[in-house]
Amino acid sequence: MNKLTAGLMLILTFISISFAQQLVKKNAMKTNPYYNTSSKEKINLPDQEWEKILSPELFNIARKKGTERAYSGTYNDFFETGFYYCAACGNKLFESDSKFASSCGWPSFFEAYSETSVKYISDKSHGMIRTEVLCGRCDAHLGHIFDDGPKPTGMRFCMNSISLKFEKK
Numbered sequence: 001m002n003k004l005t006a007g008l009m010l011i012l013t014f015i016s017i018s019f020a021q022q023l024v025k026k027n028a029m030k031t032n033p034y035y036n037t038s039s040k041e042k043i044n045l046p047d048q049e050w051e052k053i054l055s056p057e058l059f060n061i062a063r064k065k066g067t068e069r070a071y072s073g074t075y076n077d078f079f080e081t082g083f084y085y086c087a088a089c090g091n092k093l094f095e096s097d098s099k100f101a102s103s104c105g106w107p108s109f110f111e112a113y114s115e116t117s118v119k120y121i122s123d124k125s126h127g128m129i130r131t132e133v134l135c136g137r138c139d140a141h142l143g144h145i146f147d148d149g150p151k152p153t154g155m156r157f158c159m160n161s162i163s164l165k166f167e168k169k
């Protein structure tokens with residue numbers, strides 16, 4: 001092997017190592033180009049696209065309507081002052097003022113931040129008739145709403161922590 005070939009091989013080795021490092025980084029931190037806390041623009045993306053962007057945990061709940069285990073979520077027993085955004089798109093969903101200590105095992109709120117924050121659809125899965133709560137901007141599944149909440153609304157938004165992202169005011 002002459003010096004030139006050895007040099008070239010060394011360069012190629014460096015290039016492939018740094019390329020591999022980039023790949024590892026990319027997979028560890030999926031970037032979400034749709035996350036934006038100031039945009040109101042609706043997002044209409046097929047699940048195949050969301051799957052590339054969201055973590056497997058968030059994809060399972062937001063797009064496949066999964067439910068996190070009761071009492072397991074980050075925000076179940078969490079009462080800091082701030083806002084809760086949709087973890088998939090950054091839409092502002094709830095304010096900490098409307099969060100209350102519910103014994104159900106999931107973060108609970110008595111009202112949404114605004115009329116356009118969330119939307120509701122009827123959910124007849126699992127042999128129950130419930131009202132499902134979706135993000136008003138990207139249609140991510142957030143949880144369900146029940147009418148056994150505290151005053152002033154009497155409503156209980158029973159949410160998955162994984163679908164939410166808290167930020168201090």
Ligand SMILES: [Zn+2]
Pocket residue numbers: 086087088089090091135136137138139140
């Ligand atoms: Zn959203």
